[in-house]
Amino acid sequence: MDRFVALLMGFLSVVLVNNFVFTKFLGTCPYLGVSGRVDRALGMGLAVTFVTALSGTLTWMVDAWVLTPLHLEITRYICYIVVIAGTVQLVEMYVRKFFPSLYEAFGIFLPLISTNCVILGICLFLDIWGTNNLLEAIVVSTGTGIGFTVAICIMAAIREELALSDVPEALRGAPITLITAGLLTLAFMGFAGMIK
Amino acid sequence: MSASNGSTPGLYSKALFTGLWRENPTFRLMIGMCPPLAVTTAVKPALTMGLSVIFVLVCSNLVVSLMRNLLKPHLRIIMFTVTIATFVTICDLFLKAYQPRMSEILGAYVPLIIVNCIIIFRAEACASKSGPVVSILDGIGMGVGFTLALCILSAVRELLATGHIFDIQVMPKAFVPWLAMQMPVGAFVTLGLILGLINVLTRKRAASTEESEATASEPATGQLSATA
Numbered sequence: 001m002d003r004f005v006a007l008l009m010g011f012l013s014v015v016l017v018n019n020f021v022f023t024k025f026l027g028t029c030p031y032l033g034v035s036g037r038v039d040r041a042l043g044m045g046l047a048v049t050f051v052t053a054l055s056g057t058l059t060w061m062v063d064a065w066v067l068t069p070l071h072l073e074i075t076r077y078i079c080y081i082v083v084i085a086g087t088v089q090l091v092e093m094y095v096r097k098f099f100p101s102l103y104e105a106f107g108i109f110l111p112l113i114s115t116n117c118v119i120l121g122i123c124l125f126l127d128i129w130g131t132n133n134l135l136e137a138i139v140v141s142t143g144t145g146i147g148f149t150v151a152i153c154i155m156a157a158i159r160e161e162l163a164l165s166d167v168p169e170a171l172r173g174a175p176i177t178l179i180t181a182g183l184l185t186l187a188f189m190g191f192a193g194m195i196k
Numbered sequence: 197m198s199a200s201n202g203s204t205p206g207l208y209s210k211a212l213f214t215g216l217w218r219e220n221p222t223f224r225l226m227i228g229m230c231p232p233l234a235v236t237t238a239v240k241p242a243l244t245m246g247l248s249v250i251f252v253l254v255c256s257n258l259v260v261s262l263m264r265n266l267l268k269p270h271l272r273i274i275m276f277t278v279t280i281a282t283f284v285t286i287c288d289l290f291l292k293a294y295q296p297r298m299s300e301i302l303g304a305y306v307p308l309i310i311v312n313c314i315i316i317f318r319a320e321a322c323a324s325k326s327g328p329v330v331s332i333l334d335g336i337g338m339g340v341g342f343t344l345a346l347c348i349l350s351a352v353r354e355l356l357a358t359g360h361i362f363d364i365q366v367m368p369k370a371f372v373p374w375l376a377m378q379m380p381v382g383a384f385v386t387l388g389l390i391l392g393l394i395n396v397l398t399r400k401r402a403a404s405t406e407e408s409e410a411t412a413s414e415p416a417t418g419q420l421s422a423t424a
Contacts (some may be wrong), residue, residue: 025229026232077288077307081278085274115277124307124308171388177388178388
């Protein structure tokens with residue numbers, strides 16, 4: 001039971017309290033760039049979640065079972081990148097085969113997921129946070145992806161409204177998006193006291 | 197290929213200077229937004245970050261440019277990222293050995309240079325198409341432009357959050373530090389306002405040079421907000 005609670009806390013922590021977009025600024029490029037429509041943002045978020053969960057888990061396994069016993073930590077970043085690129089390739093092929101319309105909608109963004117900071121970020125932070133069992137790695141990396149999805153969907157919804165509002169001319173486009181993101185961050189800081 | 201024979205000096209200066217302002221990665225292209233927001237709580241880490249990015253950008257541009265004829269279309273991105281990851285590893289180990297404190301502050305953001313869009317973007321847009329000299333100059337220009345952006349942003353944030361820059365007291369003693377500037381919200385809002393300021397300045401300059409065009413576009417935008 002204790003273990004379950006710990007896992008749940010870890011999950012909530014990466015979704016709300018330590019949300020990668022709001023506290024670590026990872027994945028801000030797609031967050032500020034492509035999020036104009038909620039449905040597309042949701043699709044993007046789900047793709048990222050899938051890749052994050054898969055590659056977070058895989059890199060944790062590679063790190064714990066191959067690199068550390070063989071003392072090859074120096075090649076860590078290169079291994080991470082290769083694992084991530086492989087995972088993205090897999091997802092790309094899968095989506096192209098089974099969801100062609102979604103594939104069309106993503107366009108260039110799908111291959112670019114491999115350079116999304118969230119994914120390499122979770123691989124690195126799993127190591128920094130000292131995650132020491134497989135289940136925890138799976139839960140935390142899935143949670144990170146879901147946190148990203150939550151952030152990007154909220155932003156997309158706000159931007160839909162923002163497109164119709166009367167913003168000062170100089171602040172139109174990117175500046176107002178950044179300021180909105182700042183206010184959202186402030187809102188999410190309210191969760192900070194929830195989990196120590 | 198033709199770029200490397202040196203017959204067009206204009207090309208070199210263009211490669212060097214576009215990144216500084218006209219295509220400044222942070223302020224103009226809005227790519228690689230993670231470090232400008234994450235490491236700009238103070239000038240020193242921002243400068244370290246900027247120098248690391250210059251190193252990685254120049255080295256990876258050089259290597260990508262040298263192997264540009266070997267690139268396969270479907271393996272391009274992975275070849276770029278593996279090259280970049282190699283140089284980032286070098287950079288990370290160097291920082292750990294000689295600047296342990298900075299390495300600790302920057303933490304995961306040094307390895308995250310690997311996925312910084314600027315570096316892949318330059319590899320794709322410039323280095324994979326042009327000769328080594330142009331690629332190196334382009335790397336320097338883009339890198340310095342990025343570093344400048346980081347320094348401006350971090351100077352504003354450090355000044356308002358602590359009242360000093362580089363441990364030199366700038367604000368009077370009575371200055372009440374704005375702690376919010378050190379939090380994520382400070383990063384987003386500062387960058388947003390700086391971008392807004394740049395918009396105002398460029399628009400003013402454009403308006404003074406092309407008075408007639410500016411007046412012509414004004415009613416159009418007014419109409420747009422009216423329909424909204």
